Amino acid sequence: MLKPQPAKPSKKKKDLVVRLTNARGFEFGRLPQDVASWVSKLLDLDIVDFRGSTVVDCPTTLHSGADLIISLSIYIKASAFRTPSTSAEDQKERVMFNEGQETGEEQILRERKQALLKMFKVLELKPRKGSDFTRRPHGKLDQQDLEMLSQRQVASGGSKPKRQTEIVGDGEEVEVDEEGEELSDNELDLIYKRAQQNDRQLGQMDPADTFTLDLRGYQKQALNWMHSIEIGAVSAREETSMHPLWKEYLFPLEPNNGVIDLTADDRAFYFNEYSGELSLQFPKAERKCRGGILAYVVGMGKTIMLSALIQTARGPEDPAPNGDTNTSKKRQLKLNSAFRSVKRDADVLPKRGPAATLIVAPTSLLMQWCSELERSSKPGTMKVLVWHSQNRTDLDVALSGDNPVDVVITSYGTLVSEHSKMERSTSPVFEIEWLRVVLDEAHHCKSRQSKTAKAVYALRARRRWAVTGTPIVNRLEDLYSHLKFLDFTPWSNYTFFRSFVSLPFLARDPKAVEVVQVILESVLLRREKNMLDTDGKKIVELPPKEVIVENLEFSPLERKIYDSLYTDAKKNFDKLNERGLVSRNYTHILAMLMRLRRAVLHPNLVLSGADEGIKASSAGAVDVNALIKQFDEGKDTPGDNKVFAEGVLANLEGEEEQECPICFDVMDTPTIVPICMHQSCKDCIVAFIETCREKGEDGRCPTCSRGPIKESDLIEVVRTKAETDSVESQASRPTVTLRRNDFRSSTKLEALLRDLQRLRGENPSFRAVVFSQFTSFLDLIQVALERESLTWYRFDGTMDVKKRNDSVVGFKADSQGPKVLIVSLKAGGVGLNLTNANHVFMMDCWWNAATENQAIDRVHRIGQERPVYVKHFIVSDTIEGRILQIQKRKTAIVKEAFRGKGEGDPESVENLKIMFGDI
């Protein structure tokens, strides 16, 4: 028997020799070069051992240079299997500080990895189980999914990275490298699929008894999940996920006397294809951070769930838990104030571990958090401090003492400004070690280079939660920022994330999505409203929502204004398009589109200098007696008409059903011509005056042809039903007020007012929310509501926190009369809870329907008990129809296409062509 012993291969590069010796140490052959290259590596690194080989074939006459075929048995040595660790943990610091450079150790690992891979290939060993590749039916990508991934259109890939500005945090603008590709909805679903698959079976947990509200089943599950993670229970989900970088292999069965025992148990081992590590133990997808991403879609009560968590798992924790020292040390080093931190640790913290929770939320939601926390806890059991703008009290004092604050709420903006102070001095918010930090609407810091994100990373906390309905807004990279905040190793290392997620994804490697799936499975809990609970019921039963898109027709004048604007814009666009300059004049075209969109709402929004008339009188009330008096004085009035005029005015209160001389219908908003007191519908007479003007004539009374009259001379007769809350006037005699018609309305405004009037008739204490994205239009709506004597509140981005809060509180307060809240889509589209209303009016359309839906969900969300009616006003044959068309194009790119500055990509140009009717 020959017993080959590996001889020392020579160390010369590219000249590796593996000698084969027989039992007596006599060299009888060498391995061929290509085999020797990897065998030598494995021998050097003491990974494998060759035992017992037999010569299979050998030429009859031996001479030097002859080929021998031998069979070798390869054994992996026990020493090759170390306990599996997330290899990245060791690599981490190195990679951080020495990016791009391969260290000696790394080189060895790389070579080891390559050699092992080569060996597996030669031995035809294939992974039985990657963390992802197997396990159909759940979590596996099926063929269809893979096809979808590979067919992803090269929309932005291939071209140079685009830069664009995004708004993050509290209005912070960041330039973003748009390197990552945007994801379509289908892809997103796929990514979340895995994280959601077992969640129906998740255990439930009851909140602490200080919690005053009832939690729904899925909320209890979330509580259980979050709590288990916080207290460090292995994982609330059954821990079956393999670490994403590992693959499972089976030891080949050893032939025993030439017979393979097929009944023998499979023995598995695990190999990390990225680091080259081997292990005999199942490498779990590990979690080292205590926290995660709570990614419930809007309207499912994220605030309440966190309130329950804060109350259920309240500190103080042990002053110095072993597991976390690592994290806190690392953070201290990052602070320039290492000295002070140490002192604090020594003096303050040991007495009492961190017990307070810091909640970071967009400015608009601070007060809502505050009130929700108070609403959901027994009085006195939770002390909440809003730490924002002027109210930045001494946090140290607030958090210590006999009655310390349990929860501190601050805004992203505050955090950023505090963080910028850190250069010069210290800021308590970054020095305190929080028990828990919660980022609400965490997608505000999705861009890792933004100041907001950097500030957030600098917070010190034991437990970290990112709360957002959209953890991945449109790129996989968005996820990174959350992982970074969570300190979710190894993925919180950007290089690592990039090499295993971003780059493979760009290269259309489906593995990237699988890796993300596994990351999410252990760190993210997501629920959508239509998911089913354990009993197969929908987890959220919301009252029905009825969406009506109402197509309106322009008045002739509006049509004229709009058409001329449109023609100009189209000419302009066509010219640019002919010369191929569309993408370069992108901003200019966007401005034109903007103008068109405003023209649809109200001509005043595009006519310069037209707004003087509006602000003049918002109420425009006219006193009946003053009018009569004017007639008594006989000013401008022929005598014979006087009797008639007085009769009209005296009868105003009595007569109701009068026929309009123009449309022959019962007068809708009767309007008086002041010089002769003839009446007709407002619309009719306004239209007539308009036709007169078009013909170059003065307006005149249609009945008696007296003139000239202008629109603003007209006096409207407004009849309102006396409110029933005044008991004395129970005979609901209509009260009549007169007002001057000096407010120019528009088709959309009229439609809104008409609906609101109808609502008032049906339910005198209705609550409605009106959304528009143009604050200038909100101004007009405001005036119109004022004229209708409807109580209104306003919420937009120009208002400070207090004012916004006052608006919301005022809107929610109980009262008999109707109330309308007018909200700018951007400021109020997220977070707000307006379930006291059940009517929503969308005055314009946004480029993507998701934003609109999110706005509607302010009203249609948990807590809503009545059916929700949504009215969407669209003017026919305008750009709005085209926007709807674009909304229907199911590409995610649309989301961004109209937001960015600079050059438009082909997709955006396509969209522009739709805008101008070229497709």
Next chain:
Amino acid sequence: MSSLPKRIIKETERLVVDPAPGITALPHDDNLRYFDVTIQGPDGSPFANGVFRLELFLPEEYPMAPPKVRFLTKIYHPNIDKLGRICLDILKDKWSPALQIRTVLLSIQALLSSPNPDDPLATDVAKHYKENEKDAQRVSREWTEKYAS
């Protein structure tokens, strides 16, 4: 064509239920904006005893724009030309949406009673009326007998 405005429907109903004396107006079945009209010549005028046929059309803009009216029956009248076109201020610049089919037709009837040769449309007829009103009225009567009875 867009649906018929309520106003037109109401006007039509009222013309049928409560017709103006000496005037009929019936819409066509296939086009409710198109009316067959007859006007009796007013007593005491050269057009007495005649029944004149007219056509009346309500344009899309009605009532913001006046109806279009034309005599189909030949008539010898200084304000009505050979093609039956009528010179009447309310059918032009003095139109007001408060006017109606009924008032328009009554005005036309009145125009038959009081021709206005100073604002002529048929210049030769107007000249005839101005120079020799008696003779002109005789021709009008002849025409009425010849064409409108």
